Amino acid sequence: MKTADFIALEDQFGAHNYHPLDVVIQRAEGCWVWDVEGNKYLDMLAAYSAVNQGHCHPRLVRVMQEQIPQLTLTSRAFRNDKLGPFYQYVTELTGFEKFLPMNTGAEAVETAIKAARKWAYTVKGVAEDRAEILVFTNNFHGRTTTIVGFSTEDQYKDGFGPFTPGFRVLEYGDADAVAAAMNENVAAILIEPIQGEGGIIIPPDGYLKHLRTQCDEHNALLIMDEIQSGLGRTGKMFAYEHEGIRPDIVIVGKALSGGFYPVSGILADDPVMGVFHPGDHGSTYGGNPVAAAVAMEALQILVEDQLVDRSAELGAYALDRLERCGSPYIKELRGRGLWIGVELHESAGGARQFCEALQHLGVLCKETHEHVIRIAPPLNISKEDLDWGLDHIEDVLTRDWSAKTETPEAAIVA
Numbered sequence: 001m002k003t004a005d006f007i008a009l010e011d012q013f014g015a016h017n018y019h020p021l022d023v024v025i026q027r028a029e030g031c032w033v034w035d036v037e038g039n040k041y042l043d044m045l046a047a048y049s050a051v052n053q054g055h056c057h058p059r060l061v062r063v064m065q066e067q068i069p070q071l072t073l074t075s076r077a078f079r080n081d082k083l084g085p086f087y088q089y090v091t092e093l094t095g096f097e098k099f100l101p102m103n104t105g106a107e108a109v110e111t112a113i114k115a116a117r118k119w120a121y122t123v124k125g126v127a128e129d130r131a132e133i134l135v136f137t138n139n140f141h142g143r144t145t146t147i148v149g150f151s152t153e154d155q156y157k158d159g160f161g162p163f164t165p166g167f168r169v170l171e172y173g174d175a176d177a178v179a180a181a182m183n184e185n186v187a188a189i190l191i192e193p194i195q196g197e198g199g200i201i202i203p204p205d206g207y208l209k210h211l212r213t214q215c216d217e218h219n220a221l222l223i224m225d226e227i228q229s230g231l232g233r234t235g236k237m238f239a240y241e242h243e244g245i246r247p248d249i250v251i252v253g254k255a256l257s258g259g260f261y262p263v264s265g266i267l268a269d270d271p272v273m274g275v276f277h278p279g280d281h282g283s284t285y286g287g288n289p290v291a292a293a294v295a296m297e298a299l300q301i302l303v304e305d306q307l308v309d310r311s312a313e314l315g316a317y318a319l320d321r322l323e324r325c326g327s328p329y330i331k332e333l334r335g336r337g338l339w340i341g342v343e344l345h346e347s348a349g350g351a352r353q354f355c356e357a358l359q360h361l362g363v364l365c366k367e368t369h370e371h372v373i374r375i376a377p378p379l380n381i382s383k384e385d386l387d388w389g390l391d392h393i394e395d396v397l398t399r400d401w402s403a404k405t406e407t408p409e410a411a412i413v414a
């Protein structure tokens with residue numbers, strides 16, 4: 001079967017809830033992937049930062065191969081021998097007292113929301129059903145009905161109401177709005193320290209610190225959604241470290257399993273995690289032994305291969321290169337670590353066609369929103385491979401497309 005045949009199958013038998021690039025990937029290694037025709041591509045998206053450790057990392061392959069014939073699922077009705085050691089490792093590594101495992105990112109966000117509400121009622125003393133959680137414009141926290149209910153993206157909500165009450169949306173980056181919104185019913189502030197889906201939006205310096213102060217003054221929890229920004233992506237283990245603060249709840253997912261398995265969860269100290277009692281919350285697969293084994297190894301790889309420092313170094317290098325490339329299409333460049341948003345002028349005609357042009361040159365990137373190219377390769381990409389990818393990115397960003405044909409994509413194909 002060829003590329004078109006696989007695409008036809010997806011179109012005929014699958015729900016059309018995505019608009020992927022038309023590349024059908026068959027295998028991968030490190031930061032490289034191969035399609036069904038044998039074409040090779042550099043992966044500059046890394047599954048939205050789920051494969052920070054690179055594709056098919058041999059250590060993760062080995063852990064899966066060892067664990068799967070041993071034991072895969074007990075449910076939490078019984079215990080398993082991988083969960084305890086993983087809890088110990090992840091809490092010691094991150095400096096939080098407790099971990100609560102889930103599977104997908106959205107479930108971990110739901111878990112944080114439940115923790116914050118229960119904390120508000122049982123610890124803070126908020127009146128029944130009055131707890132409020134402050135969230136922000138342009139947020140992305142997943143796709144459940146509760147979460148899309150406080151999205152500011154019309155399409156994410158359209159047709160999915162009615163929505164869960166108890167959320168108030170504030171302007172991302174506006175410190176005064178937060179100070180004005182705080183009141184005795186506020187249970188928590190839920191925020192991405194850098195907005196990934198929003199287009200790599202970095203809040204003003206001091207903003208996260210301001211949120212920390214507001215939460216301290218008004219006895220509210222600060223919840224950081226680090227599902228995409230965490231685990232090395234921004235050049236720190238967690239993006240909140242850039243401001244030297246410590247949240248009350250950290251939400252993790254994506255790279256927690258290096259792309260092998262859905263593993264997510266929340267980190268918190270005892271006063272918050274202690275609100276959960278047997279029966280309050282759970283998940284059949286949450287904390288299963290495969291998840292625990294693979295997550296522990298995935299974290300160890302980040303630490304032992306010093307991927308956090310690599311992200312900082314290579315990210316600064318890549319941002320500097322792009323800043324000097326002199327592209328007429330770039331409106332703004334934003335980056336922290338190996339996480340760069342290239343925002344194009346509206347006159348450039350949209351980021352999608354640049355991504356499609358890059359695909360034909362062997363580089364996989366994905367647009368986010370209409371005008372931003374997101375660059376987020378695996379953190380263990382070599383300098384040579386990164387340079388190769390940047391060469392092509394700079395190429396498509398500096399060619400004069402108007403002279404040749406109507407779109408960058410058409411020109412490359414021609």
Ligand SMILES: *Cc1c(COP(=O)(O)O)cnc(C)c1O
Pocket residue numbers: 048103104105106107109140141142143192196197225226227228229253254
């Ligand atoms: C990806 C993402 C989620 C949702 O994770 P899923 O595993 O897709 O449910 C939530 N928050 C942020 C910041 C994300 O990037």
